[in-house]
Amino acid sequence: MMIATICRPVRSPWEEPMDRCFRFFPCLADPGRRSSLCLKLCLVTIHLIYAGVLFLFDGDLIERTKKEPWYTALYLLLFVVTLIQYFATSLSSPGYVLEAMLTVNERSAANRKAPETSKNGSYVISTEGNLIARNGSGSYSSSWSKLVADLYPFSIRTWTCTYCNMEQPPRAKHCHDCDKCVLQFDHHCVWLGNCIGQGNHCKFWWYLFEETALCLWTGVLYISYLKAHITRVWWQDAIMIILLITLLVCLVFLLLLLLFHSYLILTNQTTFELVRRRRIHYLRGIPERVHPFSRGVRRNLYNFCCTRSTIYGVEPLPTPEEIEEKSRPYTCLDAVTCRCC
Known part of the structure; x- marks a missing residue:
């Protein structure tokens, strides 16, 4: 008994509190999620530091707030909206292939009648179970395998993920950080702790826009303070200058x-398609200046901004005729007829 007591490993004084913390917050037990939470906490802390130092040091801003409260109210509104957009993007689904596959299989098993058709030749998958559609013949795919096979009309086989063994539609990719296949995979954002894909790319763009606007506005306030108080308190000026330089670097990166x-x-x-174009099987042989999935600037913007996040579209590979048409050089007539739009 004494030997067992002596040989028992010594527990760190931090282990018991950590075990209790993991018991109440299971998400902290995962090192990946714990790292993501730390980064989120760090980003929020940085925002609070920049705003707090500004209101703490700049007495003129306080006086201006008393005279023109709308100015500070707009700044604080942008500050709060940016943080809300950050967490909304971080918690949103990028559009996993598994979600689309389950929707297709469940819908095809529950309802066999022909659905409505889409206008652009692509399948439309609603995670709310509303519709699955295709242009032309209106043929109905009762399973994910049949749907994916139809998206590769000129390929001898479909593309299967070697990690999760799922059939991927074009433009999908397996994310090693999330361990899932993502529709229209763009990248995995470390600061968000989430993938950016078809389901949340629009939210991500709006977050970048709001964060850039907030950094620009904060930089203007910092520069205004330094112009008025550059020779008063040296240590305050040093802190403001260091924060301003860091802010300008971040602003350039965000812009x-x-x-x-x-x-x-x-x-x-x-x-992913732009950086790894030569390694992607469905983009090999296509000239780099040709964007095979582009449908014109107006249609691209409409599909990006006006499509609900609960509806995912899977696009078939472009035909050789479409690639040849998009490879054709622009002429003056194309500029008049707005071919690029």
């Missing part, structure tokens, strides 16, 4: 990221 994703939206591309 470039916002412009980059705006370009992807206008051309109906994803970050």
Whole structure:
């Protein structure tokens, strides 16, 4: 008994409180989710530090708030909306292939009547179980395998994920961080702790836009303070200058990221397709200046902004005729007829 007591491993004083914490908050037991929560807490803390230091040091801003409360109210409104948009994007579903597959199989088993047809030749899958549609013959796919097979009309086989063994539609990819296949996979955002895909790409763009606007407005307030109080209290000026330099670096990064994703939206591309174009089997042999899934700027914007997050669209591979048409150089007549739109 004494030997067993002596040989028993010594528990750290932190282990028992951590076990209790994991018991009440199971999500903290997962190292990946714990790291994501820490990053989210860090980002919120950074936002609070920038706003808190500004209101703590800048007495002129307080006086302006008393005279023009709408100015500070708008700034605080943008601050709160940005954080809400951040968490809304972080908690939203990127559109997992598993969700689409279960919807298709359940819907096909429950209802065998022919659905409505879409206008662009692609299947439309509603996670609310509303409709599954295809243009042309109005043929009905009773299973996910049949639907995916129809999306590869010029391929001798469909593409199956080697990790989760699921049949992937075009533009889908397996995310190793989430361990799931994502429709129109763009990238996995570490700061959000979530994938960016077809289901939340629009939310992600709006978050970038709001974050960029907030950083720009905060930078203007910091510069205004330094112009008026640059020689008063040196340690306050040093803190403000360090925070301002960091803020400007973040602003440049956010602005470039916002412009980059705006370009992807206008051309109906994803970050993964742009970066790994030569490695993606359905993009090999297509000229780099050709965007095979683009339907024009107006249609791309409409599909991106006006499609509900509960409805996912899976697009078939473009035909050789469509690729040839999109490869044709633009002429003056195309500019008049707005071919790019």
